[in-house]
Amino acid sequence: xxxxxxxxxxxxxxxxxxxxxxxxxxxxxxxxxxxxxxxxxxxxxxxxxxxxxxxxxxxxxxxxxxxxxxxxxxxxxxxxxxxxxxxxxxxxxxxxxxxxxxxxxxxxxxxxxxxxxxxxxxxxxxxxxxxxxxxxxxxxxxxxxxxxxxxxxxxxxxxxxxxxxxxxxxxxxxxxxxxxxxxxxxxxxxxxxxxxxxxxxxxxxxxxxxxxxxxxxxxxxxxxxxxxxxxxxxxxxxxxxxxxxxxxxxxxxxxxxxxxxxxxxxxxxxxxx
Amino acid sequence: xxxxxxxxxxxxxxxxxxxxxxxxxxxxxxxxxxxxxxxxxxxxxxxxxxxxxxxxxxxxxxxxxxxxxxxxxxxxxxxxxxxxxxxxxxxxxxxxxxxxxxxxxxxxxxxxxxxxxxxxxxxxxxxxxxxxxxxxxxxxxxxxxxxxxxxxxxxxxxxxxxxxxxxxxxxxxxxxxxxxxxxxxxxxxxxxxxxxxxxxxxxxxxxxxxxxxxxxxxxxxxxxxxxxxxxxxxxxxxxxxxx
Numbered sequence: 165x166x167x168x169x170x171x172x173x174x175x176x177x178x179x180x181x182x183x184x185x186x187x188x189x190x191x192x193x194x195x196x197x198x199x200x201x202x203x204x205x206x207x208x209x210x211x212x213x214x215x216x217x218x219x220x221x222x223x224x225x226x227x228x229x230x231x232x233x234x235x236x237x238x239x240x241x242x243x244x245x246x247x248x249x250x251x252x253x254x255x256x257x258x259x260x261x262x263x264x265x266x267x268x269x270x271x272x273x274x275x276x277x278x279x280x281x282x283x284x285x286x287x288x289x290x291x292x293x294x295x296x297x298x299x300x301x302x303x304x305x306x307x308x309x310x311x312x313x314x315x316x317x318x319x320x321x322x323x324x325x326x327x328x329x330x331x332x333x334x335x336x337x338x339x340x341x342x343x344x345x346x347x348x349x350x351x352x353x354x355x356x357x358x359x360x361x362x363x364x365x366x367x368x369x370x371x372x373x374x375x376x377x378x379x380x381x382x383x384x385x386x387x388x389x390x391x392x393x394x395x396x397x398x399x400x401x402x403x404x405x406x407x408x409x410x411x412x413x414x415x416x417x418x419x420x421x422x423x424x425x426x427x428x429x430x431x432x433x434x435x436x437x
Numbered sequence: 438x439x440x441x442x443x444x445x446x447x448x449x450x451x452x453x454x455x456x457x458x459x460x461x462x463x464x465x466x467x468x469x470x471x472x473x474x475x476x477x478x479x480x481x482x483x484x485x486x487x488x489x490x491x492x493x494x495x496x497x498x499x500x501x502x503x504x505x506x507x508x509x510x511x512x513x514x515x516x517x518x519x520x521x522x523x524x525x526x527x528x529x530x531x532x533x534x535x536x537x538x539x540x541x542x543x544x545x546x547x548x549x550x551x552x553x554x555x556x557x558x559x560x561x562x563x564x565x566x567x568x569x570x571x572x573x574x575x576x577x578x579x580x581x582x583x584x585x586x587x588x589x590x591x592x593x594x595x596x597x598x599x600x601x602x603x604x605x606x607x608x609x610x611x612x613x614x615x616x617x618x619x620x621x622x623x624x625x626x627x628x629x630x631x632x633x634x635x636x637x638x639x640x641x642x643x644x645x646x647x648x649x650x651x652x653x654x655x656x657x658x659x660x661x662x663x664x665x666x667x668x669x670x671x672x673x674x675x676x677x678x679x680x
Contacts, residue, residue: 267662270499271535304656305499305556311606312555313538313548337577339589342517343478349575410539 249336250348251386252432253284258392262423264296267397268416271306272319274298278421282331290331294356296419297324320404320415321363327378327400329356339385347387352396354380360402362415376402382421390430394423478574480586480632482513484674489640491667493525498661501530501558508667509567512674517571523594524564530601551609557650557659559601561617565624567594586632591625596646598622603652615652622648630669640669 260280266273278296285291300321309317335351359373382396399418405411488510495503506528511521532553539545553559569592576586602618626644633639642665650657 267497270497303499307656308556308653309499309535312552313536315538317535335577335579337575337585339573339575340478342572343574349577351577 249287249434250338250346251389251392252287252434253290253333253427254287256284256432257428258282258284258290258292258425259428260392260394260423260425262296262394262421264298264398264419264421266417267420268418269319271303271309271317272321273301273303274322274417274419275301276324276419278423280423280425282425288333290333292329292331292354292356293326294329294358295324295326298322318406318410320406322415322417323361323363323365325358325360325376325378325400326373327356327358327376329354329358329378333384347385349383349385351383352381354378354382354396354398360400360404360417362402362404362406364404364406374402374404376400384425389432390427392425392427394425396421396423478516480635480638481516482519482571482588482671483516485513486672486674487511487513487519487521487669488672489667489669491525491640491642491665493663493665495560496662496664498533498535499558500533500536500553500556501560502533503530503558503560503661503663504528505560505563505663507563511569516574519569519571520566521569522564522566524562526562527560530559554604554609554615555606557600557603557653558661560661561599561601563596563598563622563646565594565596565622567592567624569628571628571630588630590628590630592628592642592644593625594623596622596624596648598646598648600648600650603650605652618651620649620651622646636671638669638671640667641665 258280260282262278262280263276264278265275276296276298278294280292280294282290282292306317309315331352331354333350333352336348337350338346338348340346355378357375357377360376361373364371365373378398378400380396380398382394382398384392384394386392397418397420399416402415402417404413404415406413488508490508491506493503493505493507495501495505504527505525507523507525509521509523511519513519532548536548536553536556537545538548538552569590571588571590573589574586575588576584579585597619598621599617599619601615604613604615624644624646626642628640628642630638630640642663644663644665646661646663648659648661650659
């Protein structure tokens with residue numbers, strides 16, 4: 165452990181501020197908390213038997229029957245409502261473009277372009293065919309390492325991949341952009357199998373594709389009925405023997421990526437269960 | 438610019454340029470354009486000090502894995518903008534597996550100390566100031582039971598970076614020891630706060646730190662990716678009236 169005078173300065177500074185935290189714990193809670201229902205001040209009279217709930221605008225004009233739950237929301241958030249989803253994926257095709265970049269190889273960094281075709285069997289599950297092509301960038305660390313260690317760096321040069329993935333989206337939510345614009349999002353987990361092409365897949369060794377598995381996670385935002393923006397991290401694992409004089413090893417290519425997807429059909433209609 | 442820097446910049450740009458348009462209700466919505474959504478931002482930051490003790494782990498290391506501890510003190514000018522100072526010191530710098538030297542029949546051996554003196558990446562401390570923009574506040578339902586509130590932010594800042602300088606091979610052969618050095622740098626990153634209570638949040642950040650290494654004759658601009666986790670404590674200053 166390398167301790168310096170800076171460490172002691174930081175510790176003393178932060179410890180001196182910690183007592184102020186107690187003040188923050190005692191403050192009043194502003195805003196609207198939807199996590200717990202509020203008790204109504206006066207009980208509402210029950211509607212006459214046989215009548216359906218009807219929404220009205222400010223002038224009192226009928227807006228037609230409303231679904232269970234919506235009436236309660238309009239009445240002032242007195243109960244915790246199950247809100248319907250703002251974006252429907254079930255039964256839609258997704259065509260996506262992504263830009264991945266490696267985050268675990270400081271010597272040979274990889275950037276690429278990828279594509280995805282997915283079908284959503286349900287709101288939380290999709291099957292996707294995914295592919296990517298990569299270019300490799302040799303960083304200055306290669307030269308520094310070669311000089312310092314008087315040796316050569318061995319690497320598996322990743323050229324491309326084709327995968328079949330299952331995508332599970334268990335978490336769903338919404339965000340406010342600058343406190344006003346509401347956008348829905350979900351968080352997904354991804355796993356699948358496929359093939360990876362590296363420098364050993366082509367001549368002179370011509371080994372063909374290496375079997376590969378991938379695992380990933382990310383966030384998808386839905387700013388329009390037909391559009392999704394996403395960002396995530398995907399790790400791909402594949403066996404490769406970069407040089408015949410060294411043992412075969414399990415290669416790990418971890419890519420951060422941003423992407424955009426278009427959904428077909430480009431609109432949806434909410435169907436009550 | 439490295440690929441991860443480009444990815445980070447691209448992600449930030451996408452976040453800003455593709456700022457979502459107003460979400461539209463579907464055709465079946467009886468309240469379409471009649472009932473505005475009430476987005477209750479339960480956890481407010483404006484006018485508060487934020488103190489964040491944190492732990493940092495380096496990513497994408499070439500020669501040294503770095504473990505750092507420190508913190509950040511920020512003041513929230515509004516719900517969306519904050520300014521702050523930050524500082525971390527290194528708990529450890531350990532040589533990565535990439536520094537192992539493998540020879541024909543002798544197997545692989547860790548690099549010698551004199552070899553490690555010749556490569557960059559041995560960080561000692563970082564101190565700086567930054568500006569953050571948090572345009573996104575969100576909530577999600579966890580297992581249909583617990584509402585989790587969070588925000589997302591982008592930030593950038595200037596830093597003073599302390600590191601162990603790099604020695605040339607000739608200096609190492611002459612028995613020299615590397616000295617400490619410091620240089621001006623900067624960082625760019627993405628952050629998220631997951632609110633655990635009124636004044637406490639889990640703070641997660643990913644940032645790319647840039648700095649120059651004096652001992653390198655060429656390509657002396659270094660980029661180092663860090664992941665940071667910490668607990669943010671919010672301390673109100675003065676009184677603010679709620680709407």
